[in-house]
Amino acid sequence: MPMSYISLSDKEKKAMLDAVGIASVGELFRSIPEGVRLDRALSVPEPLSEPELTSHFEKLANHNRYSDFLSFLGGGIYPHFIPALVDYLASRGEFVSPYTPYQPEVSQGTLQAIFEFQTLICQLTGMDISNASLYDGASGAAEAVLMASRINRKTKILVARSLHPHYRQTIATYIRNLGLTAREMKVTPAGTLDLEDLESGLDEDTTAVIFQSPNYFGVIEDVAAISEIMHRHQALSIAVVTEPVSLGLLQPPGLQGVDIVTGEAQSFGIPLSFGGPVLGFMACKNEFIRQLPGRIAGQTRDVDGKRGFVLTLSTREQHIRRERATSNICTNQALCLLRATIYLETLGRNGLRSLAHINMQKAGYARQLLTGLEGVRDVFGGPVFNEFVLGFDRPWEEIAAELRDAGILGGLALGPDYPEWAGCALMCVTETHGKDDIDRLAAALKEALS
Amino acid sequence: MIAEPLIFELSGVGKTACKLPKLDVPVREEILEELPLREDIPGFPEVSEIEVVRHFTRLSQYNYCIDLGMYPLGSCTMKYNPKINEKIASLPGLAAVHPGAPPDLIQGNLAILSMLEEFLAEITGMDDVSLQPSAGAQGELVGMMLIRAALEERGDPRRLVLIPDSAHGTNPSSAHICGYRVQEVKSNAAGMVDLEDLDRMMTEEVAAVMITNPNTLGVFEEDICRITKVVHDRGGMVYMDGANMNALVGICRPGDMGVDVIHLNLHKTFSTPHGGGGPGSGPVAVKRMLEPYLPAPRIEKESSGYVLNHDRPKSIGRVRAFYGNFLVTVKALAYILSLGPHGLKEIAEIAVLNSNYIRKSLEEDYHLKYASPTLHECVFSDKFQKQYGVSNIDIAKRLIDYDVHPPTMSFPLIVPGALMIEPTETESKEDLDRFIDAMRAINREARENPDLLKSAPHNSNVRRLDETSAARNPILRWQPEK
Numbered sequence: 001m002p003m004s005y006i007s008l009s010d011k012e013k014k015a016m017l018d019a020v021g022i023a024s025v026g027e028l029f030r031s032i033p034e035g036v037r038l039d040r041a042l043s044v045p046e047p048l049s050e051p052e053l054t055s056h057f058e059k060l061a062n063h064n065r066y067s068d069f070l071s072f073l074g075g076g077i078y079p080h081f082i083p084a085l086v087d088y089l090a091s092r093g094e095f096v097s098p099y100t101p102y103q104p105e106v107s108q109g110t111l112q113a114i115f116e117f118q119t120l121i122c123q124l125t126g127m128d129i130s131n132a133s134l135y136d137g138a139s140g141a142a143e144a145v146l147m148a149s150r151i152n153r154k155t156k157i158l159v160a161r162s163l164h165p166h167y168r169q170t171i172a173t174y175i176r177n178l179g180l181t182a183r184e185m186k187v188t189p190a191g192t193l194d195l196e197d198l199e200s201g202l203d204e205d206t207t208a209v210i211f212q213s214p215n216y217f218g219v220i221e222d223v224a225a226i227s228e229i230m231h232r233h234q235a236l237s238i239a240v241v242t243e244p245v246s247l248g249l250l251q252p253p254g255l256q257g258v259d260i261v262t263g264e265a266q267s268f269g270i271p272l273s274f275g276g277p278v279l280g281f282m283a284c285k286n287e288f289i290r291q292l293p294g295r296i297a298g299q300t301r302d303v304d305g306k307r308g309f310v311l312t313l314s315t316r317e318q319h320i321r322r323e324r325a326t327s328n329i330c331t332n333q334a335l336c337l338l339r340a341t342i343y344l345e346t347l348g349r350n351g352l353r354s355l356a357h358i359n360m361q362k363a364g365y366a367r368q369l370l371t372g373l374e375g376v377r378d379v380f381g382g383p384v385f386n387e388f389v390l391g392f393d394r395p396w397e398e399i400a401a402e403l404r405d406a407g408i409l410g411g412l413a414l415g416p417d418y419p420e421w422a423g424c425a426l427m428c429v430t431e432t433h434g435k436d437d438i439d440r441l442a443a444a445l446k447e448a449l450s
Numbered sequence: 451m452i453a454e455p456l457i458f459e460l461s462g463v464g465k466t467a468c469k470l471p472k473l474d475v476p477v478r479e480e481i482l483e484e485l486p487l488r489e490d491i492p493g494f495p496e497v498s499e500i501e502v503v504r505h506f507t508r509l510s511q512y513n514y515c516i517d518l519g520m521y522p523l524g525s526c527t528m529k530y531n532p533k534i535n536e537k538i539a540s541l542p543g544l545a546a547v548h549p550g551a552p553p554d555l556i557q558g559n560l561a562i563l564s565m566l567e568e569f570l571a572e573i574t575g576m577d578d579v580s581l582q583p584s585a586g587a588q589g590e591l592v593g594m595m596l597i598r599a600a601l602e603e604r605g606d607p608r609r610l611v612l613i614p615d616s617a618h619g620t621n622p623s624s625a626h627i628c629g630y631r632v633q634e635v636k637s638n639a640a641g642m643v644d645l646e647d648l649d650r651m652m653t654e655e656v657a658a659v660m661i662t663n664p665n666t667l668g669v670f671e672e673d674i675c676r677i678t679k680v681v682h683d684r685g686g687m688v689y690m691d692g693a694n695m696n697a698l699v700g701i702c703r704p705g706d707m708g709v710d711v712i713h714l715n716l717h718k719t720f721s722t723p724h725g726g727g728g729p730g731s732g733p734v735a736v737k738r739m740l741e742p743y744l745p746a747p748r749i750e751k752e753s754s755g756y757v758l759n760h761d762r763p764k765s766i767g768r769v770r771a772f773y774g775n776f777l778v779t780v781k782a783l784a785y786i787l788s789l790g791p792h793g794l795k796e797i798a799e800i801a802v803l804n805s806n807y808i809r810k811s812l813e814e815d816y817h818l819k820y821a822s823p824t825l826h827e828c829v830f831s832d833k834f835q836k837q838y839g840v841s842n843i844d845i846a847k848r849l850i851d852y853d854v855h856p857p858t859m860s861f862p863l864i865v866p867g868a869l870m871i872e873p874t875e876t877e878s879k880e881d882l883d884r885f886i887d888a889m890r891a892i893n894r895e896a897r898e899n900p901d902l903l904k905s906a907p908h909n910s911n912v913r914r915l916d917e918t919s920a921a922r923n924p925i926l927r928w929q930p931e932k
Binding site for chain 2: 003004005006007008012013015016017019020021025028029030031032033035036037038041042043044045046047048050053054056057058059060061062063064065066067068069071073075076077079081083085087088089091092093094095096097098099100101102103104105106107108109110112113115116118119120122123124129130132133135136137138139142146164166167169170172173174176177178179220223224247248249250251252255256264271272273274275276277278289295296297298299300301302303304306307308309310312313314315324325327328329330331332333334335336338342344345346347348349350351352353354355357358360361362364365368383404409412416431434435438
């Protein structure tokens with residue numbers, strides 16, 4: 001019996017047709033010209049029953065062999081432990097199946113969760129205000145660039161080459177029709193944004209610099225120095241954070257002069273998800289509130305004086321301002337936002353700090369162990385959070401193949417995006433990796449290099 | 451119901467719900483030494499596990515949702531979200547996969563994306579599909595960027611985009627981000643695009659027309675083929691907003707009407723949950739001539755299996771990281787496979803029947819500005835109730851007291867005081883009748899006791915909220931009391 005989600009019996013359908021005054025459903029489509037009507041059935045497979053459907057997708061899942069491997073892949077999407085509470089609470093139908101909270105009286109659950117999320121993001125980033133999330137970190141970066149240009153009406157954006165390649169590509173797509181230009185900022189031999197290049201790239205048309213910290217190579221940038229240079233030239237400092245667990249330990253961008261912080265919060269309770277859906281976020285200084293894109297929840301009172309929450313400042317948004325809106329964004333990532341909120345409240349003040357510490361120590365252990373092997377070098381050397389780049393005496397592609405034979409995905413090749421570091425690999429170590437996993441990687445790498 | 455405190459107000463030093471793995475490597479304090487560290491995360495909550503559970507369970511109970519009852523938001527397509535699709539999308543073999551894994555280890559996921567692309571092309575009558583856009587508005591943006599890229603290559607991107615006055619608010623905004631100026635095309639007395647108006651405005655400066663069909667009145671644009679012909683004859687392209695595709699599945703296909711590019715909302719037509727405002731997914735389907743410009747990478751099938759082709763010199767580039775909202779596309783594919791050709795067509799048939807049943811049942815109680823036949827939604831207004839001082843907002847808020855979610859309010863703008871109703875195909879006759887009865891009762895109340903409506907809702911967790919002061923004096927985060 002095919003699956004159907006229709007709730008009408010034949011008798012009810014007949015009664016409804018009678019009420020409408022027609023004999024068949026076909027009559028309802030009489031306004032569609034004959035010439036464009038489809039005169040055949042859609043060419044899609046015949047319906048599957050529920051067990052057939054499940055087994056179909058289980059087979060597809062088995063065609064993925066990723067989970068057979070011990071993986072050290074990061075680069076914008078990070079493996080982290082997800083407490084059971086997150087799935088349990090976030091899968092409640094009351095959270096999964098409502099629309100955007102446009103009717104606040106019957107949406108207080110979603111709205112209060114957004115308000116708490118905004119608060120948590122502000123606390124973590126050290127910024128004044130946060131929106132209710134964006135599609136993902138890359139589109140968030142593009143929105144931040146457009147926002148900066150609206151704030152100071154300048155057109156030249158400086159983009160750190162150490163920013164995630166997908167983020168740089170997304171920025172290029174978004175600005176191409178808006179008269180904005182992007183210039184790429186060099187990377188120093190230490191893997192950081194080249195501050196001299198930044199100084200020389202700045203001129204009176206420069207709207208902002210956008211950089212990532214910890215950057216794509218895992219290296220922690222001198223955020224305060226970058227911001228200081230930008231402000232000296234009346235331009236803005238935009239920081240991207242793709243691994244926000246780092247904010248449990250590192251000085252928040254808000255205390256280092258950053259004007260806009262944006263990034264990816266997948267690390268906060270969202271599975272790897274093959275890269276989506278994930279959770280873009282954005283926070284900024286209070287003075288930029290009218291230029292912040294996306295939905296925002298605010299606190300208010302009802303007619304009885306009881307506290308409640310609403311979507312607010314909607315005069316920025318497309319459904320009110322149409323073509324003059326701050327962004328064309330309509331949806332946010334509410335359910336992913338909810339997961340992050342549950343996750344952060346479960347970890348709490350000490351949990352997030354401990355988690356950040358564990359990540360840093362594990363990555364530190366792995367980095368020391370691996371760079372101690374003959375034929376392995378620490379490419380950048382500077383302080384990192386939970387990712388680092390290694391170089392080898394042998395091409396990475398060959399090493400990666402041998403590691404795969406040992407059941408290990410050792411890291412992401414840098415070559416395709418950074419030809420200047422062809423042969424190097426970006427490795428990520430988190431709390432999901434035990435000491436034994438790291439030791440296994442070291443042994444396999446040693447074998448591959450011997 | 452009592453108000454649930456903010457989590458920050460429940461916080462107490464030393465409490466935790468966190469069970470992290472132990473640090474099993476030797477600690478090296480020196481790696482922290484060179485770093486700018488923070489001392490603390492001021493204000494961050496500290497609560498126990500049961501406090502977290504009760505906090506979110508209580509919050510959940512403050513939400514109305516499709517699992518509780520009818521949610522007739524026009525143009526939002528709040529249909530039932532099948533639970534099996536949730537279960538499938540959480541299979542670890544699909545969900546716990548890193549997007550950076552080598553293609554030969556992710557053949558299952560690439561097959562899913564490729565299959566969905568193929569089915570969406572068939573359903574829309576288009577040639578090629580990109581699943582990268584994260585939501586409808588991003589799909590629109592991509593669609594317009596494709597048009598611009600193709601026109602640029604032809605020599606002139608042109609300057610203007612024509613958009614009917616009944617269009618979604620995202621349309622003008624998306625056109626603007628593509629560098630176009632927007633001109634509005636008026637609707638005629640039948641609630642359709644005025645063909646003469648369009649004919650006059652469709653100059654050599656116009657890059658594209660953005661059209662929604664059926665439009666936001668629920669009216670099918672009967673002149674669609676003439677519209678697309680006029681636009682093509684003058685060298686422009688036709689973008690269709692597919693938000694209302696639920697009315698057309700299996701009945702007719704935008705590709706057969708001359709549409710060049712369309713976006714779909716998987717969270718509308720293809721049943722993936724709205725999640726309280728996302729994640730959505732906004733695939734873009736195009737005619738072959740626009741394929742070279744689609745976002746990179748593209749999934750291609752070779753003899754060895756699926757590959758990701760990044761070598762796309764004409765592509766507009768990426769609009770986000772990785773491959774789109776993959777787990778949303780999994781649910782949409784499961785939906786299509788569970789319904790098959792007959793079940794897909796039934797979506798449109800019953801969605802349109804349910805909507806017309808509501809329209810017929812309420813047309814004496816509520817004013818219908820346009821008499822044209824409607825498909826999946828109908829737009830009433832508060833014109834009859836205005837004489838009692840009652841507005842569409844009061845009607846909407848009073849519906850809450852009847853345990854029904856209000857329809858879309860004050861949209862489309864061409865209907866003053868609009869109440870835009872889309873029941874979808876999944877509602878039972880009992881639920882449709884309950885909604886109709888509530889709307890009729892509210893019309894009686896408007897006459898007899900308008901204050902009851904103006905002070906509604908009365909039975910909700912919070913009553914009418916002061917949105918003006920929320921915007922005037924924004925409080926956007928919790929702050930500790932000083």
